Amino acid sequence: MLKTFWQYIKQHPVIYGLATFFAIVSSGLTLIPNLIIQRFIDAIVDGALTSENLGIILSIFLISIICIFITDIIWVMTLFGQSYRYQSEMRRKTYKKLLNLRTPFYERFRSGDLMTRMTSDIDYLGDTIGYGFMLIVSNVTWAISILIIMIITTSWKAATVSALPLVLFGYIVYRLWKKIDVLYEDNRDTVAKLSNEVLEMVDGVRVMRAYGKKKLEQTRFEKRTAAVLKKANNLVVYNGAINQIAKLLTGLSTAIGLTYSGYLISQGQMTIGQLIAFQIYLGMLSGAIWGLSDIVLVYQQGNVSFRKIDELLQAEDQLEKNGEETIDAINDIQFNQYMFQYPTNETTTLKQIEFELKRGETLGIVGKTGSGKTTLIRQLLRQYPVSETGTIKINGRFIQEYDMEKLEGLIGYVPQEHILFSKTVGHNIRFGNRHADEIEMAEAIESANFTTDISHMADGLETLIGEKGVSISGGQKQRVSIARALIRKPDLLILDDSLSAVDAKTERAIIDNIRTIRQDKTNIIVTHRLSAVAEADKVLIIDDGAIAEQGSPQELLRSKGWYYTQYMTQQMEVKEDDNI
Numbered sequence: 001m002l003k004t005f006w007q008y009i010k011q012h013p014v015i016y017g018l019a020t021f022f023a024i025v026s027s028g029l030t031l032i033p034n035l036i037i038q039r040f041i042d043a044i045v046d047g048a049l050t051s052e053n054l055g056i057i058l059s060i061f062l063i064s065i066i067c068i069f070i071t072d073i074i075w076v077m078t079l080f081g082q083s084y085r086y087q088s089e090m091r092r093k094t095y096k097k098l099l100n101l102r103t104p105f106y107e108r109f110r111s112g113d114l115m116t117r118m119t120s121d122i123d124y125l126g127d128t129i130g131y132g133f134m135l136i137v138s139n140v141t142w143a144i145s146i147l148i149i150m151i152i153t154t155s156w157k158a159a160t161v162s163a164l165p166l167v168l169f170g171y172i173v174y175r176l177w178k179k180i181d182v183l184y185e186d187n188r189d190t191v192a193k194l195s196n197e198v199l200e201m202v203d204g205v206r207v208m209r210a211y212g213k214k215k216l217e218q219t220r221f222e223k224r225t226a227a228v229l230k231k232a233n234n235l236v237v238y239n240g241a242i243n244q245i246a247k248l249l250t251g252l253s254t255a256i257g258l259t260y261s262g263y264l265i266s267q268g269q270m271t272i273g274q275l276i277a278f279q280i281y282l283g284m285l286s287g288a289i290w291g292l293s294d295i296v297l298v299y300q301q302g303n304v305s306f307r308k309i310d311e312l313l314q315a316e317d318q319l320e321k322n323g324e325e326t327i328d329a330i331n332d333i334q335f336n337q338y339m340f341q342y343p344t345n346e347t348t349t350l351k352q353i354e355f356e357l358k359r360g361e362t363l364g365i366v367g368k369t370g371s372g373k374t375t376l377i378r379q380l381l382r383q384y385p386v387s388e389t390g391t392i393k394i395n396g397r398f399i400q401e402y403d404m405e406k407l408e409g410l411i412g413y414v415p416q417e418h419i420l421f422s423k424t425v426g427h428n429i430r431f432g433n434r435h436a437d438e439i440e441m442a443e444a445i446e447s448a449n450f451t452t453d454i455s456h457m458a459d460g461l462e463t464l465i466g467e468k469g470v471s472i473s474g475g476q477k478q479r480v481s482i483a484r485a486l487i488r489k490p491d492l493l494i495l496d497d498s499l500s501a502v503d504a505k506t507e508r509a510i511i512d513n514i515r516t517i518r519q520d521k522t523n524i525i526v527t528h529r530l531s532a533v534a535e536a537d538k539v540l541i542i543d544d545g546a547i548a549e550q551g552s553p554q555e556l557l558r559s560k561g562w563y564y565t566q567y568m569t570q571q572m573e574v575k576e577d578d579n580i
């Protein structure tokens, strides 16, 4: 951490140089009032105080206090301003990193943990480079200046004797260092787990209630909070111990100093003014030592947070490096004997996948639940490392060769779980293409069969949909997501079971619209309802990760396999529904 901080400080030499300069000046100035007091008392004791030099003493006293005030303001503001800038820089950096990491990374880290890294960990880092830096510069320079001035203006013997307990303090801190580090990390991880629990509770509160699990969850949460409390208590004990040891030893230092200076006065080696000044210096030194004891705690907290942020910044998602090939149209997609295994699984999920899809065609992907349909889509989206067994080619080139952002820009993806932002309906749709005009917006909404729904909403497109779209229906969420993909006019549209929550009539209308507006573009429709792919050019039947059948819907019906049986069952269900 210190190395990284040092590099950051070197990148901002003016700011940190100014802060250090004014901190040192301020520490020096802080000693002046005390020097004046010492002179003042000695003048009284010697009977040398005149109204003239009293005026001078008071003026210097006042001026030095004003100067301390101004220098303190300058350096504290400079330093803390920079620490806030550091925090926002770190937030931007980590956010960018998170945006670039893909699925395998997000499978390793939990949301609560990432939130803790983005919030309190970055706050602690800012505190360390701001407040921590301030503690070091001010207290170290202060302690050194006090010791020097004590030696010069009072008694070097008394100063040396008084400083001895401080050496002991340094040794105790050194012994406790590792233990405190472990405690901070432990405490921080428990808080991160707690954040995760809260996030899951907020997401799942309705299910918890529906299953009558409120009490059980409450008890579980209480246990977690008790664990956090226990960890925090351990920390409090150590933090408190360090502070109390600092107090005890500074008290000891004062006692030794006073006893010894009493002895020096009896020997005529010290004046009363020097004794009083010495006592004030000792008080100031205690302040500096308490400040230094705070550094231990700020540093440890910062160090733990630094490790967490660094781990995130260094994280790899094990995906291959981005390709350099640019792409402005998807004309042909080819899977050749492609196999895929999830990094966490022991068996292959996709087996010998082989098919070709040309521009303008619609591909249907159907099959039993858990057979591997979504996994197949994920390969095109490059959410996982491309397998080395078999190939995926786009326009005749390996998919890995393309610049991912360019490729993603040509795809409109509607995932199974709809991800909506807690903004307006309009914002969520426009997210697909910020530059779309009103006509394009209306077209996308119409094609997603969403126009009537919007006309029924109180604020139309300006209607707020709540967090994750909580205030609109499942079917509406799906259509907002479809409109968002359509407004993009993507070369490749992928609907991954995206019509499961709409009725058969609405599904028919959306599929017809897509066929009409996307004649020269490519579509992949993953579905459980065969009616959605009845007019596809080609349909893949996936079974246990392999293509069990493929062909046009008519060919598949003729071959009387799984597609035929499923088609007949679904037709009967439709008839039964119509009779109700």
Ligand SMILES: Nc1ncnc2c1ncn2[C@@H]1O[C@H](COP(=O)(O)OP(=O)(O)OP(=O)(O)O)[C@@H](O)[C@H]1O
Pocket: 107, 342, 344, 345, 349, 367, 368, 369, 370, 371, 372, 373, 374, 375, 376, 416, 497
């Ligand atoms: N991230 C993952 N890590 C490990 N295994 C996974 C992961 N995602 C899916 N699987 C496994 O891969 C297999 C195929 O899952 P996939 O989601 O592709 O099926 P699917 O055909 O789309 O299912 P459904 O129709 O229910 O959506 C399943 O056995 C599933 O448990």
